[in-house]
Amino acid sequence: MLEALLNALSPGNLVLALLGVIAGTMIGALPGLSATMAVAVLVPFTFTMEPSSGLIVLGAIYTGAIYGGAYSAILVNTPGTPAAIATAMDGFPMAKRGDGDLAVTLSCLGSVAGGLVGALALLFLAPPLSKIALAFGPVEYFWLAIFGLSLIATLSRGATLLGLIGGAIGLILSCVGSAVVGGDVRYTFGQTALLGGIPVIPALIGLYCVPVLIDMVIRPEAHLEQRAERMAGFRLIEALGLMWRSKFNVVRSALIGTGVGIIPAAGGSVAGLVAYSEARRSSRNSDDFGKGAHDGIIASEASNSATVGGGFIPTLVLGIPGTPPDAIILGALLVQGIRTGPQLFTQQSDIVFTFTFGLIIATLLMLPTGLVIGRYAYKLIVSIPKTALVPAIAFLTFVGAYAIEANTVHVLIMVVLGILGWLAARVGLEASPIVLGLILGPIAEAGFVQGWLIGGAQGDRLGMFFGRPISLAIIALTILTLVSSGIFKRAKQPKEVA
């Protein structure tokens, strides 16, 4: 292990980790350019490197890109990656009121803390923790998705009915295209371009970013309020103080992120939202959430960065990628001639440990890089006049929507959803429930149909859905979330009036 640490600390590997973090952060910061893409584009460059160096670069890019998503979430209300959805909820209100610099610093500290927890879990507990991934069968995914949907009640801040309508719209959108299970072609209206369904990233950009752009054009005031008394700073001491006061939130969110990261297919978006809603529930100031609560940003960023380390656990131990970027890194491992699986931790452990130490170093390097890049990003957004900012961001949204799969249809989907999203916001429908429905719909559907088929084969459908301990625990959590959100209380009120 010591040898691996020294190898990871070699000057060459340190430089690679730093470059990887910088590149990743910048790519992640641009709306639409996701961690998956950052890793995919840079994979070929790692072929000529030593396996461990190549892995360090990829891990660093991945970590950086997940963090970079926070910038656009905070400064433009557009999650650069799905993982940053929850960051936008409080980050953007903070930026709006002139605390963007503090929000960026908080997101950086949160990410570093979360990333470290995830990486330490990978270093010390990977083989035992990988069993969590296997305990999640189709039915557990179904209930997990239902649990995720129940968060709408928490997130919609009082307007529960509108939130549910938004969630339902998202679920319907998720049905478009050919169904994974069953292969039926739905709601494509004869357009082969829609066979693949509504892609998440263009939908994210459309629903979040386009309405912001439209508002920037039609409203006279500055995009972000600027504090006259001083220029943007790091506000590091202030942020550290806030982190310390929220230490339980940090730890809880990081653990949620690690755990959700281990479950393949769940990913950073679910982790961020679960941690966010937990932070809100246990906060004494839960009414501040959505209006720029520090704990909201900390929870989201600590948990989504923790999914990086968490996601590598099933990837390396079981050969089952935890997240889409993990899938690419898994492919790169095969090209390098590294066989994943439990034996990787015993036979080729030097590579695993060098990689994990590299990931920890990259996470630590994120602190200075993130603070510096974040400060300039904030200064840039605050000081550029709107007449230049709007076209620049609009250009990026088009590039982002197009670049993922070089598909012009995705640009069209982004624009259409963007206009619809703006109109929906007029009547109080927010983007988050719609996106949540879009992301969780396919997970719920596949899990339900698979569970139904397996339950049918075993002759015990009821037991399949309601007889498994993890399922029951998730069901209990769902009920708890719904009850504590006050959705049932609201339903009673009209009776009292009558």
Add this chain to the structure above:
Amino acid sequence: MKKVLMAAIAGLAVGFSSVAIADDSYPSKSITYVIPYNPGGESDVTARFQEQFWKDVTGQDVVIQYKPGAGGATAWSQLGGFDADGYTIMNVNFPHAILQPSMKDVGYQTEDVIPAYVFHYTPDAIVVRADSPYQTLQDLIDFAKENPGALTFGGSGTNSANHLAAVRISEMAGIKTTYVPFSGSAPSMAAVLGGQIGAGMTYTTQGVKAGDQVRVLAIATEERVDIFPDVPTFKELGFDYVAGAYRGVTLPKDTPTEVREKLSDIIGQINAIPAFQQQMQENGYVLVDVPSSDMEAWIEERRADYAAGIEILRGN
């Protein structure tokens, strides 16, 4: 070069934006290689293996791009929209590209995606968890005979190679099984490892990835493969079954024959590199060489092979 340039300018002037020039120097610039699936799967990994040798063989780069969706159909239905100049090539899989258009309107026909070269296949394999009670294929079949429909096969996708394999093998063995589709090989293997399904109907490559966490009961090759010396073939066990997912590289339908043949040569040359062959075999892939000139006959052979299985799938 000047001539080519002149021709290009002339072509543009006349208004053919996508005029294809029979260029001796193909490829004279980097090629975009489209993978119709998410990264990390077999199509991606084999393209990455090829990518390492691409520059040595052609002197040019290859850029891998992903267009996932609808089990490959999203990308294949868009193939015709690319310039037919040989600089956009696409991975194409069988039986997928024969199965999909014969089941539903997926926006393309098999004729639109005829490969320039088919370079390997991943043999079908039945895998169970290492601690599964099924030691042999016969154990599995016996269980299914006693409990019709209770044996679950997990695989990737509906109307896919895995689905067809489950249907064909069940038919041959005279058993009734339940096929459970997953959104890819990785989640279906996770369900095998997690014990949620009885057996995985998957490829040898997944057996390699899972290592000693799983036991491979049978593989659908002509002869045993080096990477699984102790695993019997279906043929040895009395089933005349050699199948899997064949992967090739295709071009837009209107691509000039010379370009198509040049691409066929390039893929063939990479297939002949010993280091490439070793990488492929170590990961469970079986190399095949079907060049452009043999493609028509090969496609017909595939169609005939899949016909009966497709009938059963249609009846479902």
